[in-house]
Amino acid sequence: MSNHLKPYDGLKASLLTQHGKESVICPEMLNTNGLEVIHVTGYDTDKLGTFTRDIPRYGSQLEAARKKARVGMELSGTQIGIASEGAFANDPYTGLIPWNYELVLMVDDTRNIEIVGFFGGEAQSASKLASSWDELTVFLSEAQFPSHQLVIRPDDEYQLECRKAINTIESLKEAYDWAAKLSKSGNVFVENDLRAHTNPTRMANILKATQDLAKKMACLCPECKSPGFSITETKKGLPCRHCGAPTNLPIANMWSCVKCGHKEGVAITNQDGADPSRCNYCNP
The missing domain is CATH 3.30.1490.20 (ATP-grasp fold, A domain)
Structure with a gap:
C-alpha cells in the first residue's frame, strides 16, 4: 500500500520534549510528510515519569505520550501534536536481552484521529x-x-x-x-542513563519509530482518504511446500483505517510456500 499524496504538507505540529528528541523527529517529519514540527519547551516532562524511578510514569506508554502531545498542543496553539514515549523490558524472543520499545504518537484534531509509530529493538540499559x-x-x-x-x-x-x-x-x-x-x-x-539525549541507542530507536509513524501518515485509506491506513494484523497459514499443510508463517496482512475502520486483507506475494522445517507435520 502506498500513496504519493502528502496530507500534512505545509501544516504545523508541536513536539514537547526536553530530551533532544527534536533532533530526529523534526527532520524526519519535514522530509517525509512536509510537516513542520515546532519544538515546544516550558513544561517539565519529567512530571509524567522518569526512567530513574523517582517519579512513576503517568499511565501507560500510550497515555503518557498522549498527555505530552496534548500539553504541547496547548502550549503552542497547534491542532496537531507529536509526542514520544519509551519503555524498557526484556526481549520478546528469549526474555534475556534488554529491550527498548519506542512509541511516537501523532494527535490530529483537524481530522480527529491518532496515528502511532512503533519500534522495538535492543536497548543499551546495563x-x-x-x-x-x-x-x-x-x-x-x-x-x-x-x-x-x-x-x-x-x-x-x-x-x-x-x-x-x-x-x-x-x-x-x-x-x-x-x-x-x-x-x-x-x-x-x-x-x-536511559533518557533519549544521553542514550544514542535509544535515540536511534526513536528515529525508527518516527519513520514508522511517517510512513503511516502518508498512507491514505482507500475508502475515506484519511491518513493512517496501516497493517494492524498478520494472518498466518502459509502452506508447506512439501505437504501443503498450513504453517505459522504469514500469508496475508490486514490493513485498517484509524478513521472509518475500513479493513482490507492483502496477500503477501513472492512466497513459494513454507520450508518443510517450519511445518508441524513434516517436522513435528
Missing part, C-alpha cells in the same frame, strides 16, 4: 552493583561509556538520591566518591 572503583571501571565497556551516559546512586537501584548525565571519567569519579560516602552498605549502583 547496570551493576559495585563495591569499589576498580569494579565500577570494569563495567564501563559494557555500558558503552562515555557515548552512553550513566546514573549513579548509593547502595542500590531503589535509592532515590542519584547523579545523572555522567559523561566523563572525572565526573564519574566525583559521583562515585559522593555515592560511596553516602552508602550504608559500601556499594554503589551504576546504570545507563
Whole structure:
C-alpha cells in the first residue's frame, strides 16, 4: 500500500520534549510528510515519569505520550501534536536481552484521529552493583561509556538520591566518591542513563519509530482518504511446500483505517510456500 499524496504538507505540529528528541523527529517529519514540527519547551516532562524511578510514569506508554502531545498542543496553539514515549523490558524472543520499545504518537484534531509509530529493538540499559572503583571501571565497556551516559546512586537501584548525565571519567569519579560516602552498605549502583539525549541507542530507536509513524501518515485509506491506513494484523497459514499443510508463517496482512475502520486483507506475494522445517507435520 502506498500513496504519493502528502496530507500534512505545509501544516504545523508541536513536539514537547526536553530530551533532544527534536533532533530526529523534526527532520524526519519535514522530509517525509512536509510537516513542520515546532519544538515546544516550558513544561517539565519529567512530571509524567522518569526512567530513574523517582517519579512513576503517568499511565501507560500510550497515555503518557498522549498527555505530552496534548500539553504541547496547548502550549503552542497547534491542532496537531507529536509526542514520544519509551519503555524498557526484556526481549520478546528469549526474555534475556534488554529491550527498548519506542512509541511516537501523532494527535490530529483537524481530522480527529491518532496515528502511532512503533519500534522495538535492543536497548543499551546495563547496570551493576559495585563495591569499589576498580569494579565500577570494569563495567564501563559494557555500558558503552562515555557515548552512553550513566546514573549513579548509593547502595542500590531503589535509592532515590542519584547523579545523572555522567559523561566523563572525572565526573564519574566525583559521583562515585559522593555515592560511596553516602552508602550504608559500601556499594554503589551504576546504570545507563536511559533518557533519549544521553542514550544514542535509544535515540536511534526513536528515529525508527518516527519513520514508522511517517510512513503511516502518508498512507491514505482507500475508502475515506484519511491518513493512517496501516497493517494492524498478520494472518498466518502459509502452506508447506512439501505437504501443503498450513504453517505459522504469514500469508496475508490486514490493513485498517484509524478513521472509518475500513479493513482490507492483502496477500503477501513472492512466497513459494513454507520450508518443510517450519511445518508441524513434516517436522513435528
